[in-house]
Amino acid sequence: MSGRAEATTVITVRFTVFGGVSARVGGTTTEFGPTRLGALLGVLLVDAGRVVSADDLVERVLGEEPPPRARAMMRTWLTRLRQTLPGLVERDGAGYVLRVEPLEVDLHLFRHLVRSGRTADAVRLADAELLSTVDTPWARQLRAGFSDELLAARLDHADARLVRGEHAALVPELRALAAGRPLDERIAAQLIEALHGSGRAAEALRHFEVVRARLAAELGAEPSRHLTALHRRLQAASAPRQLPAAPKPFTGRAVELAELDQAPNGVVVITGTGGVGKTSLAVHWAHRAAERFPDGQLYVNLHGFGPSGAAVSPGDALLRFLAALDVPRAKVPHDLAGQSALLRDALADKRVLMLLDNATDAAQVEPLLPRTPHSHVVITSRTELKPAHAKTLPLGLLPPDDARELLAARIGHDRARAEPDAVDTVVRRCARLPLALAVAGARAATQPEFPLAALADELADLDAFADDDDVTADLRSVFSHSCKALSADALRLFRLLGLMPGSDIGLAGAASLAGLPVARTGSLLGELATANLLDEPDPGRFTCHDLLRDYAAELALEGERDEALHRLLDHLALTGVEAGVAFTPTRHRPDTPRPAEGVVVTTFGSREEALAWLVTEHPTLMAAMAHGTPEQTWLIGWALADVLDRQWHHRDLLTSQQLAVAALERLDDTDGLGRTLINLGRAFGRLDRLDEAAAALRRAFDVYEGNPAGQAAALLNIAMLCPDDRITEAIEHTRRGLALYEECGDLYGQANALTGLAWGHIKIGAHRRAVEYAERVMPMWQAMEHVIGEGETWDNLGTAYLGLGEHGKAAEAYARSCALFRRGGDLPLEAAACDRLGDAHAAAGDAGQARRAWRRAIDLRSQAGLPADLVRAKLLRLQAEG
The missing domain is CATH 3.40.50.300 (P-loop containing nucleotide triphosphate hydrolases)
Structure with missing residues (x-):
């Protein structure tokens, strides 16, 4: 939870009506429980300090149709209550009054705290149902009215927490409130604010659309002006702002x-x-x-x-x-x-x-x-x-005046005015190219004590564009001039940066490239940035203009090229393996070589850190695969396989696995080749190239000869390629995979196979057999604490029970799968389970429950950005039938 910790308030309460009725007098607490005496005290406490008539007491305690001797019974209970609480219950005219300070009663204290703005204390106080032991029409009506009071207090408290920035902590609570009151626009607005404030802008905007659609469908109304204004504000705040920083200085044009x-x-x-x-x-x-x-x-x-x-x-x-x-x-x-x-x-x-x-x-x-x-x-x-x-807008050289102004902005206008001839020389020798002027200006700015004329003379005496065709020569002259001012280590790092396979590089990658400690490399990168030979567009990521990189690559010494590139590729491959394991902990970690001396291997403390690294380095990793040794290439391919699949980069997934297979064919690593062929089959399958997918998976099966777990994995992937008209073939592949997993004792593989068999038997209508497979695998998923696997198994059970006509069991199973998918954070799976839950309730004839489940499914599909037309059609049919 973000924000300041709330101060804890010590509240002394003598009487309670939240939960059971109790009284604390003189240090002694009396719990009255579900008794008539407790009900009588509760009625008096609700109106503490006010007279309650005898008739009202009878109705509130005994109901609207009291027994014949109700008044006599009431007098008896009042006598007993006076004995229990001497001096507090008095007769007053035709009624009775409890002489206590209202703030000594938790209900009245709750209201006082709300009025005082202390909603956190108020909500904590009302932690149980009001008069929970009294079940009369009056008590039920009182509870219904108080629920609105409590909701208002909770929402006031939520507003205060939003102001304090506790957005992420509020999301689960507000989501639960919104599920129970889907048309409440105040709750909707708070949930949208909380989602947006916790970095879930897309969900926030989709929830507005869900609420708008529901208001239109059920009330024929549009969202309130407040909710619409909030939506517009968040829409503007959520708009992508991807522009790089504006160039400074910028002159001319x-x-x-x-x-x-x-x-x-x-x-x-x-x-x-x-x-x-x-x-x-x-x-x-x-x-x-x-x-x-x-x-x-x-x-x-x-x-x-x-x-x-x-x-x-x-x-x-x-x-x-x-x-x-x-x-x-x-x-x-x-x-x-x-x-x-x-x-x-x-x-x-x-x-x-x-x-x-x-x-x-x-x-x-x-x-x-x-x-x-x-x-x-x-x-x-x-x-x-x-x-x-x-x-088309052709861009020529900077006009002379603009070029002089750009240089002056970099070196200082006073200095430029003091040496106008030197400025002209630098401008001419930089060919009026902004890139060259930026590099030369940075060089001059780092040596303010040098006459500008001396720096101008260091540039090669070339007349820019004398023949209108020698721009590259002019740029090299300027670059060479700036490189002369670098320290030896910075110049070496600049040369090596020309070798990087991608367009940018991280600090650890640059350190590996140079074979230097990270701290030292950071200082050298700073020196290069000061010289305008390098940019840092994002913290910790470095790049330079491609012309500068081409020049740097030309400077690289023959003896240092191969070792430096090998160190960088070692960093990418070995850090990639660390990221791949952190991103998908269930994957079998490949064997890795010892890193070369000077290589930095980064490790990751969470799945999120690993994902961020893989996404950032994705282009560089793809480019690096063509330059690596066979071992480096296949390890990079392994590192990329899962993240490219889950991020839907399926063409890159295919390319990376093809390169990894080619690399492994040069190595004696059958396990690596087998698992990469499975990844290759998956990539072909994602792109609907099913024949090539099947061929890759069959080859994986052959490569894994003598390795039962590997062959089983290939068979399960082959089964997933089978269309609906070949389900029996899929079942046979899965059954063979299960036998192989059992042979080698792979429990995770067995659970996957059994889940597949339950699903396959559902598809062919063998529902009783599907139940047997699901019941067999359920304790395995539970023992592994695999939430999604357990959720899928309950989902399979629900579908099987529905097929058997056991609608109550189906609904219970689907409800469990919904809860597990919610815990696992998988919106599409939860939406599908809610849809099927609605089917089960509809089949059982419970239209109300079906309607609620389908509405929840529509909300979830909308939040996940999935179409919900089929679920809406079910709702419309249900309304037409009702």
Whole structure:
């Protein structure tokens, strides 16, 4: 729980009506229990200090149809109560009064605390049902009225906790309240705030849509102005803001900025030579124009002119954009055309700016173009891309005055004014290229005591663009000048950074590349950043312009290249294994070699840390596989297999496993080859290439000869490929897999196989046999504390019982599976189980329970971003029949 700890208030209460009725007098507590005497005291305590008539006492204690001698009975109980609590119960006219201070009664103290704003103390006080031992119409009505008081206090308290920032801690409580009161807009607003404040913006916005749909369907109403305003505010706050930091300083380009300002929504392509400032112009303008695009700004560096293998594929860029727009993975198709169409749908009514930086050709950008009325795309490229209906904006060299201003902004205007000739020389020798001016300016800024003329003379005496074609020579001259000022270790690190296979690198990766301690490497990276030879776009991630990296690679010494690259790939492979194990602890850890000297191997304390590393390093790991030794390549493929599958990067999953298989074919590692062939089969299956999937899995089975657990895993994966018309074949593969798992004593494998057999027998209508398999596997999952496995087994039991016509057992089983999937945090599985729970209640003739289960299923499917039309159709049929 976040926020400040609440102060604990010590409350002295002499009388209670929450839970059982009790009285504490003189240090002695009397519990009255479910007695008439307790009921009488409870009635008087509710109206402490006020007269209650004799008739009201009879009705409240004995009900609306009291026995004939009710008044006499009441007098007897009053006498006994006076004896128990001497001096407190008095006769007053035609009634009786309990002479106590109201704040000595927990109910009245509760109300006082609420009025005083001490809702935390009030809610803690009302921790049991009001007058729980009294069951008369009056008591029931009193409890119903008080439940609204208590709810209001809880919601007041929730408001206070939201102000204190306790969003994540509030989500479970508010979700439970919302499930019980789905049309309560105050609860809905608080849950939306809590979800958004705990980093679950997509869930927050989807819950608003759920509430809006339910209000329309059940009340024919729209959300209140408060809820609608909250939705608009959170929508704006949740919009993706992916632009890199605005370049500082930025000067000039007034003509080009005006053209960008005046261009209508569509596509603009900024073209020009490397280092001319295309990205700086695009990013500067994008920040300036951001208010025109309140629904967000999307950015991707496509690395079209980076090292081989570093270019971002259209599919990967689409997945990044869809994730930024909170499109659930379950809705994302496998094919590029489907993903492109989904992006258009997601942006259909949004005003979004998209910046596609460093594109290589039209084929790379065309699938990313939304072509929607309110979206606007800016592309930068060294080539003249010509997407349909795009405006081209050529970018030439900085005008001389702008180039001088850019250099002056970096070295200081006073210094520039003092040496105007030297400024002109530097500008000329930097070819008026912003990249070269930035590097040269950084060099000058680090040596303010040097005359600028001396620094200008250090540059090669080249007349930039004398023949309009020697930009690279000018840049190398400037880069060489800046490198001369580096320390020996920083220059060595700069040379080695040219070898990195991806577009950026982490601190541990850079340390491994250099073979230096992490702290020392961090200092050297800082020196390179100060010299403007390196950028740190995100904390701990370092990159540099591809022209700088090309230059660095040219400087790398022959004797240091191979060892440095091997150390970096060792870091990626071995850290990847650590991340893979932390991400999926049930996977069998592969054998790994000792790291080379100087390699940093990072370990992870949680699944979330491992996932963050794998996602960040995904492009680098993919690029690295082509450069590694066979052992490094297959270990990287192993590390990527699960995360690429779960993140829906199925094309990269296929590529990585194909490379890993090719590497393992050069190694004597049958276990590694077998498990990688299973991953390859899974990748083919995800892409609906079923024949190739089956071939890979059959080969895995053959490779695993003599390894029963490996062959069993291959058989279970083959079974999952079987369509519905080949279920008996799937059952036979699973049965053979179970026998092999039993042979080698693999309990986890046995549980998977038994669960598969229960499901398979359900599919062929053998429900009694399915129950037997489910009951056999249930204690195994429970012993392993495998929540999802246990949930799937209860789900299978529910379906089997439903098939047998045992509707009560089916409903109970589905209810258990719902609870387990909720514990496991799997919304799609919980939604499916709730849907089937509704089926079971409907089959049993309980329309009310069916309606509740189906509504819950619709809510969950909406939260997960899944279609709910089929469940809604069931609700409509039920309403029509009722």
